[in-house]
Amino acid sequence: xxxxxxxxxxxxxxxxxxxxxxxxxxxxxxxxxxxxxxxxxxxxxxxxxxxxxxxxxxxxxxxxxxxxxxxxxxxxxxxxxxxxxxxxxxxxxxxxxxxxxxxxxxxxxxxxxxxxxxxxxxxxxxxxxxxxxxxxxxxxxxxxxxxxxxxxxxxxxxxxxxxxxxxxxxxxxxxxxxxxxxxxxxxxxxxxxxxxxxxxxxxxxxxxxxxxxxxxxxxxxxxxxxxxxxxxxxxxxxxxxxxxxxxxxxxxxxxxxxxxxxxxxxxxxxxxxxxxxxxxxxxxxxxxxxxxxxxxxxxxxxxxxxxxxxxxxxxxxxxxxxxxxxxxxxxxxxxxxxxxxxxxxxxxxxxxxxxxxxxxxxxxxxxxxxxxxxxxxxxxxxxxxxxxxxxxxxxxxxxxxxxxxxxxxxxxxxxxxxxxxxxxxx
Numbered sequence: 001x002x003x004x005x006x007x008x009x010x011x012x013x014x015x016x017x018x019x020x021x022x023x024x025x026x027x028x029x030x031x032x033x034x035x036x037x038x039x040x041x042x043x044x045x046x047x048x049x050x051x052x053x054x055x056x057x058x059x060x061x062x063x064x065x066x067x068x069x070x071x072x073x074x075x076x077x078x079x080x081x082x083x084x085x086x087x088x089x090x091x092x093x094x095x096x097x098x099x100x101x102x103x104x105x106x107x108x109x110x111x112x113x114x115x116x117x118x119x120x121x122x123x124x125x126x127x128x129x130x131x132x133x134x135x136x137x138x139x140x141x142x143x144x145x146x147x148x149x150x151x152x153x154x155x156x157x158x159x160x161x162x163x164x165x166x167x168x169x170x171x172x173x174x175x176x177x178x179x180x181x182x183x184x185x186x187x188x189x190x191x192x193x194x195x196x197x198x199x200x201x202x203x204x205x206x207x208x209x210x211x212x213x214x215x216x217x218x219x220x221x222x223x224x225x226x227x228x229x230x231x232x233x234x235x236x237x238x239x240x241x242x243x244x245x246x247x248x249x250x251x252x253x254x255x256x257x258x259x260x261x262x263x264x265x266x267x268x269x270x271x272x273x274x275x276x277x278x279x280x281x282x283x284x285x286x287x288x289x290x291x292x293x294x295x296x297x298x299x300x301x302x303x304x305x306x307x308x309x310x311x312x313x314x315x316x317x318x319x320x321x322x323x324x325x326x327x328x329x330x331x332x333x334x335x336x337x338x339x340x341x342x343x344x345x346x347x348x349x350x351x352x353x354x355x356x357x358x359x360x361x362x363x364x365x366x367x368x369x370x371x372x373x374x375x376x377x378x379x380x381x382x383x384x385x386x387x388x389x390x391x392x393x394x395x396x397x398x399x400x401x402x403x404x405x406x407x408x409x410x411x412x413x414x415x416x417x418x419x420x421x422x423x424x425x426x
Contacts, residue, residue, distance in 0.1 A: 055232070131178065140157070157200060248301045303379060314387035332399050
């Protein structure tokens with residue numbers, strides 16, 4: 001009796017906890033002055049769910065190595081962040097193309113003017129001659145120089161070519177000004193105070209650390225190692241993106257609702273337990289997405305629903321194995337242990353192959369393919385955890401509460417299945 005009461009209390013607490021998490025995930029909740037935001041506010045939405053601009057850039061050089069491609073993607077991301085966009089996706093497509101997706105922005109011309117163009121960074125001497133370009137700058141960063149009265153400072157690191165050019169220029173223009181331009185905008189106009197031969201320079205004169213950081217970001221983003229050109233610009237309207245999300249949510253609710261209902265109708269008590277575990281699984285996936293800052297797209301929603309099917313499939317394997325063990329005459333406890341043990345190999349094998357396929361898709365794919373693959377890998381990995389650990393624990397608690405004492409509690413398991421003298425007991 002004590003064991004049954006303990007199982008009941010633990011089971012009830014778990015269900016209440018999952019219910020509270022589900023409520024917080026849907027509506028948000030405020031505790032002690034701190035507000036837990038719902039998933040609708042914490043999960044980033046992709047271009048296809050909220051509209052925006054998609055730009056496809058192509059590198060004009062005949063060939064480009066991996067390091068140059070990665071550097072170009074990084075710098076384009078910095079340039080996009082200057083627009084104040086936090087949910088942008090910048091990814092490689094093919095050997096020489098880069099896709100930039102900017103949700104929530106609908107002026108494609110503005111994007112082309114500020115992001116999609118190459119941008120020309122140059123250091124110009126007092127004689128009007130360009131000394132350095134973006135290709136000569138390796139890195140720029142901002143910091144507070146405590147040794148000079150907490151003055152905002154920008155540090156510059158030049159490559160080998162830039163080091164040689166800058167050494168000659170600082171020698172030539174000592175005590176004169178060298179201006180730094182991004183396109184036609186002057187960022188700063190510092191005075192050369194020493195001959196710099198090691199490629200390490202500092203720029204002072206910024207009014208604040210924020211301004212110094214902004215200038216450093218612009219210098220970094222302007223230092224594109226290759227020439228790029230916009231070859232495709234697409235705009236997804238706000239209404240189209242806004243309609244896609246509620247339709248996707250409705251499709252997901254209907255699909256998942258049918259799955260939950262069928263599990264209860266076919267497996268009854270085990271089906272109820274599987275549905276509880278499935279709700280926890282969906283919360284875990286969405287929480288993971290919010291935690292890692294992933295961007296949810298239509299393809300990601302498709303992968304999420306597919307992973308729900310994988311999670312249900314694992315539970316079905318377990319329950320069918322349990323029924324086979326009960327038919328052989330084992331008690332409920334022994335059937336549960338044996339059912340999970342025998343189903344484990346099939347679950348691990350099927351889910352592992354799906355995860356491997358998802359990893360390959362993520363590594364070789366781009367754009368929406370990457371989003372689909374990431375969601376699938378996260379979903380399948382978490383589905384294994386819930387099926388192997390959560391469902392098993394809940395099933396054992398249900399057995400401890402006596403939920404499997406009746407023949408009908410296992411669903412389609414009927415009297416004719418006891419030909420070998422099986423029994424259902426606690």
